[in-house]
Amino acid sequence: MVVLKILNLEFRYNSVKALENIELTVNEGELVSIIGPNGAGKTTLLKCIARILKPSQGTILLENKLLNKFSPKELARRISYLPQIEEPKYPLTVLEMVLIGRTPYTSFKPTKEDLEKVYTILKQLGIEHLTHRKVNELSGGEYRKIMLARALAQQPKILLLDEPVNHLDLKHQLEVLSLLRKLALEKHITIIMAIHDLNLALRFSDKVIALRKGKIVFCGKPLELSIKIIEEVYGIKAKMILLDDGTPIIIPYT
Amino acid sequence: MYDFYSTLTLRRLLVLLALSLTLAVLFIISLSLGTATLKLNEALNVLYAIFNPEVSVNPLIANIVFNIRLPRVLIAIIAGASFGVAGTVLQTILRNPLASPYTMGVSASSAFGAAVAIILGAGIVGWHGTYMIYTNPYAIVVNAFFFAMVCVALISALAFYIGASPGTIVLSGIAVTYLFSAATSLLQYFGTTEQVAALVFWIFGDLGKANWLDVEITLVVFIASTSTLIVLSKNLDAIIVGDDVALTLGVNVKTTRIIVLVLAALLTATPTAFTGTIGFIGLLAPHISRFIIGSSHRYLIPSSALTGAILLLAADTTSRTILSPLILPVGILTAFMGTPLFLYLLFSRGKGYW
Numbered sequence: 001m002v003v004l005k006i007l008n009l010e011f012r013y014n015s016v017k018a019l020e021n022i023e024l025t026v027n028e029g030e031l032v033s034i035i036g037p038n039g040a041g042k043t044t045l046l047k048c049i050a051r052i053l054k055p056s057q058g059t060i061l062l063e064n065k066l067l068n069k070f071s072p073k074e075l076a077r078r079i080s081y082l083p084q085i086e087e088p089k090y091p092l093t094v095l096e097m098v099l100i101g102r103t104p105y106t107s108f109k110p111t112k113e114d115l116e117k118v119y120t121i122l123k124q125l126g127i128e129h130l131t132h133r134k135v136n137e138l139s140g141g142e143y144r145k146i147m148l149a150r151a152l153a154q155q156p157k158i159l160l161l162d163e164p165v166n167h168l169d170l171k172h173q174l175e176v177l178s179l180l181r182k183l184a185l186e187k188h189i190t191i192i193m194a195i196h197d198l199n200l201a202l203r204f205s206d207k208v209i210a211l212r213k214g215k216i217v218f219c220g221k222p223l224e225l226s227i228k229i230i231e232e233v234y235g236i237k238a239k240m241i242l243l244d245d246g247t248p249i250i251i252p253y254t
Numbered sequence: 255m256y257d258f259y260s261t262l263t264l265r266r267l268l269v270l271l272a273l274s275l276t277l278a279v280l281f282i283i284s285l286s287l288g289t290a291t292l293k294l295n296e297a298l299n300v301l302y303a304i305f306n307p308e309v310s311v312n313p314l315i316a317n318i319v320f321n322i323r324l325p326r327v328l329i330a331i332i333a334g335a336s337f338g339v340a341g342t343v344l345q346t347i348l349r350n351p352l353a354s355p356y357t358m359g360v361s362a363s364s365a366f367g368a369a370v371a372i373i374l375g376a377g378i379v380g381w382h383g384t385y386m387i388y389t390n391p392y393a394i395v396v397n398a399f400f401f402a403m404v405c406v407a408l409i410s411a412l413a414f415y416i417g418a419s420p421g422t423i424v425l426s427g428i429a430v431t432y433l434f435s436a437a438t439s440l441l442q443y444f445g446t447t448e449q450v451a452a453l454v455f456w457i458f459g460d461l462g463k464a465n466w467l468d469v470e471i472t473l474v475v476f477i478a479s480t481s482t483l484i485v486l487s488k489n490l491d492a493i494i495v496g497d498d499v500a501l502t503l504g505v506n507v508k509t510t511r512i513i514v515l516v517l518a519a520l521l522t523a524t525p526t527a528f529t530g531t532i533g534f535i536g537l538l539a540p541h542i543s544r545f546i547i548g549s550s551h552r553y554l555i556p557s558s559a560l561t562g563a564i565l566l567l568a569a570d571t572t573s574r575t576i577l578s579p580l581i582l583p584v585g586i587l588t589a590f591m592g593t594p595l596f597l598y599l600l601f602s603r604g605k606g607y608w
Binding site for chain 1 (some may be wrong): 258259294391418478485487491492494495496498501502503504505525544545549550552
């Protein structure tokens with residue numbers, strides 16, 4: 001089932017085109033990775049889908065309905081967004097921070113149901129031991145997971161993630177991506193993420209989108225991505241090796 | 255988990271209760287202290303007599319308590335609470351620990367308003383002549399309030415139409431502060447010695463000027479603004495995480511920011527117009543409250559109100575009694591008492607507080 005459809009999308013920062021002629025269809029439960037060099041428009045595309053930025057042209061359809069037709073609350077119950085940089089500043093407990101994700105559902109005070117949802121998510125992410133800690137005392141990786149928990153507490157149909165595994169060590173990177181994989185498969189949550197690590201993108205995604213200077217240069221299954229496109233998108237030389245199980249590995253060289 | 259959440263809630267309610275009790279005790283003590291020191295039960299008796307006319311009290315004591323001390327003590331409580339709440343919500347929407355009502359230019363602009371009234375004799379409600387401060391004290395009040403609101407309207411318009419970021423708002427507040435300070439200095443330069451002295455005294459801040467009408471006006475503004483802000487506490491919590499995320503949580507960030515700016519301005523400008531500039535409470539009370547109760551606005555807003563009230567009442571009571579019968583300007587005392595307390599809290603928490 002098609003959950004998100006983007007037609008002829010264009011976005012300008014003042015007069016500079018950041019996105020141009022973007023056409024994209026995303027199915028329910030798909031895990032989509034957006035790759036591309038810095039400044040290619042990955043974050044801008046995510047922000048347009050999250051309705052943080054208003055496109056200068058084009059159409060975005062969510063569940064076959066124009067994105068602009070959703071009320072803020074309706075949209076908040078469908079799409080959640082995890083930005084690239086977030087700084088822990090205020091002395092909030094982890095529990096309260098994740099409860100903020102329940103904003104589109106609560107009126108004034110969190111209910112028992114809200115608490116239950118939050119606890120389930122903290123457990124899923126394996127961070128229930130952090131519940132009572134202050135967010136400004138956590139490590140970078142722990143904080144990242146708390147933010148992911150907050151995004152999940154929103155019970156989104158579409159989860160937009162900007163560099164979800166930044167600041168995480170190898171083990172936690174794999175853990176988080178496996179969890180996202182599982183959420184897509186079992187809970188049918190559609191996940192669209194901007195990610196720099198090509199090997200993780202190829203290994204975990206159903207669909208890869210390569211952006212260069214605001215345009216889509218590739219959109220398809222990970223195995224269809226040729227080394228030539230990678231070389232063209234990033235302006236580097238690279239080699240692709242297939243592991244025994246068929247997972248492609250990309251090795252860049254000068 | 256539920257246990258942890260209920261413990262957290264209970265602990266916060268207990269903190270609010272403890273603060274309320276502290277304020278109540280301080281209230282009675284400050285009513286009895288002063289040039290004429292009363293016994294605690296004498297002060298209490300007058301309070302009791304207000305609600306129960308059959309109780310007989312010494313008319314002299316009744317006069318001191320009801321007409322002199324009670325308005326002063328009440329304005330200290332309401333002004334302190336207003337500054338505390340305004341500082342808290344400004345720090346949140348501007349995401350800046352240095353933000354306080356005064357970084358928004360409120361003190362400088364209301365001082366300018368007072369200067370226009372005192373030195374030029376011009377009130378926005380008419381021309382009063384050079385000696386208007388003796389004939390119409392409300393000209394200063396109206397002027398101070400008017401210019402404070404002009405200043406905040408300027409900054410809010412900037413925030414709304416240009417969509418200025420929190421950092422830009424803080425910087426424009428500082429710029430406007432310099433502008434109004436310079437304008438005030440210019441007026442002082444041309445004023446007579448008496449006028450300048452009157453202005454300096456106004457800028458020091460003095461709670462003794464307040465009468466019952468002033469108390470009622472500030473109380474109405476405080477209750478209306480603070481209850482609106484408490485209703486908005488869910489939005490304020492979301493804004494902590496950042497504008498983009500708050501938007502995707504369904505919060506209208508721009509509107510919330512404007513509403514909060516205007517309410518914070520009202521909360522600051524109203525008491526300031528009656529009492530003169532009293533600094534620091536708006537910065538101190540929010541931080542003390544965050545230390546003791548955390549950043550959840552449902553609890554943080556009431557606790558900053560209580561903390562602000564306690565701080566200002568304590569400072570004013572000290573200023574009235576420490577060199578009695580001389581009454582020191584309360585603004586001096588808030589800084590002398592507040593700074594050591596603030597630095598102690600800051601350093602005792604180490605580098606990781608903000």
